[in-house]
Amino acid sequence: MTDVPTATGFVDSAALGRTLMHEHVFVLTPDVQANHDEWDEEGAIATAVAKLTELAAAGYDTIVDPTVIGLGRYVPRIVRVAQQVDVTIIVATGVYTYNTVPFYFQHRGPGLLPDLPDPMIDMFVRDLTIGIPGTGGVRAGFLKCAIDHFGMTADVERILCAVARAHRTTGAPITVHTHPASKSGLDVHKVLSAEGVDPSRVVLGHSGDSDDIDHLVELADLGYLLGMDRFGVDTIAPVEQRVATVAELARRGYADRMVLSQDAACYFDWLDPAFAGALPNWHYLHIENDVLPALRAQDVTDEQIDQMLIGNPRRYFETVEPY
Ligand SMILES: [Zn+2]
Numbered sequence: 354m355t356d357v358p359t360a361t362g363f364v365d366s367a368a369l370g371r372t373l374m375h376e377h378v379f380v381l382t383p384d385v386q387a388n389h390d391e392w393d394e395e396g397a398i399a400t401a402v403a404k405l406t407e408l409a410a411a412g413y414d415t416i417v418d419p420t421v422i423g424l425g426r427y428v429p430r431i432v433r434v435a436q437q438v439d440v441t442i443i444v445a446t447g448v449y450t451y452n453t454v455p456f457y458f459q460h461r462g463p464g465l466l467p468d469l470p471d472p473m474i475d476m477f478v479r480d481l482t483i484g485i486p487g488t489g490g491v492r493a494g495f496l497k498c499a500i501d502h503f504g505m506t507a508d509v510e511r512i513l514c515a516v517a518r519a520h521r522t523t524g525a526p527i528t529v530h531t532h533p534a535s536k537s538g539l540d541v542h543k544v545l546s547a548e549g550v551d552p553s554r555v556v557l558g559h560s561g562d563s564d565d566i567d568h569l570v571e572l573a574d575l576g577y578l579l580g581m582d583r584f585g586v587d588t589i590a591p592v593e594q595r596v597a598t599v600a601e602l603a604r605r606g607y608a609d610r611m612v613l614s615q616d617a618a619c620y621f622d623w624l625d626p627a628f629a630g631a632l633p634n635w636h637y638l639h640i641e642n643d644v645l646p647a648l649r650a651q652d653v654t655d656e657q658i659d660q661m662l663i664g665n666p667r668r669y670f671e672t673v674e675p676y
């Protein structure tokens with residue numbers, strides 16, 4: 354058993370329970386909210402409390418929130434939500450971009466003038482070991498970064514290396530947003546293996562966007578956990594395809610290499626509210642209401658479902674030795 358840092362203090366890894374491994378609460382663009390958008394802080398918090406209360410009532414115990422710099426991260430707001438719900442929220446540290454680092458980092462770091470150690474590493478390690486500013490000592494429980502259709506740009510690689518170093522210093526696990534259509538998991542593997550990172554400590558997020566079973570098996574055989582974590586984003590892959598992919602991998606013996614989630618949020622400002630109707634399944638309860646019955650109908654056992662929802666998340670947050 355391991356003490357896992359959460360938005361409301363440490364929780365025993367054995368008590369994480371049914372865990373959704375990739376759910377946001379708020380995804381924002383703070384410059385926009387501060388200047389143009391109508392942002393109702395109290396209303397947004399109340400909505401999040403209501404949605405997470407529904408999730409708790411459906412039998413889920415923990416969400417893992419990978420909202421980092423680049424996604425409007427503001428952990429004091431998450432703490433306020435977490436204090437009002439029966440769902441444990443594990444928060445992340447990291448930087449999210451598909452191409453270049455945020456301007457703050459562009460002239461601070463290795464190979465620049467002046468040539469300095471990457472300030473991201475110290476920021477990540479502080480969040481993981483001391484606490485996140487403004488939270489009274491809440492610690493991040495894992496590291497998060499991204500690679501998408503632009504591929505392994507210099508800055509994406511820089512962030513991945515910073516994440517790898519903070520990981521090896523602290524032992525905190527990693528989640529990488531990937532773009533399986535371009536097999537970016539293999540690019541991630543190249544960089545992480547050069548940094549000496551153990552693949553079993555890493556979730557390759559959004560693997561479930563792909564139904565290329567051979568590719569997913571290749572990543573799982575390297576040791577990675579596959580994030581089957583966008584159930585409800587039907588525009589990228591419909592639920593029938595996502596379910597069939599999980600069922601086939603489970604049939605081949607890979608239930609211990611998959612985690613389930615929806616990548617949903619209570620407030621997500623990348624989409625106009627008018628578009629929300631195009632994604633009617635994109636919410637916290639889609640897995641419980643629709644996906645689990647569909648998996649069972651395809652002969653995925655309750656034991657395999659528990660492995661993906663309970664066992665694998667617990668192992669991910671328990672394996673935290675630095676190396
Ligand atoms: Zn996400």
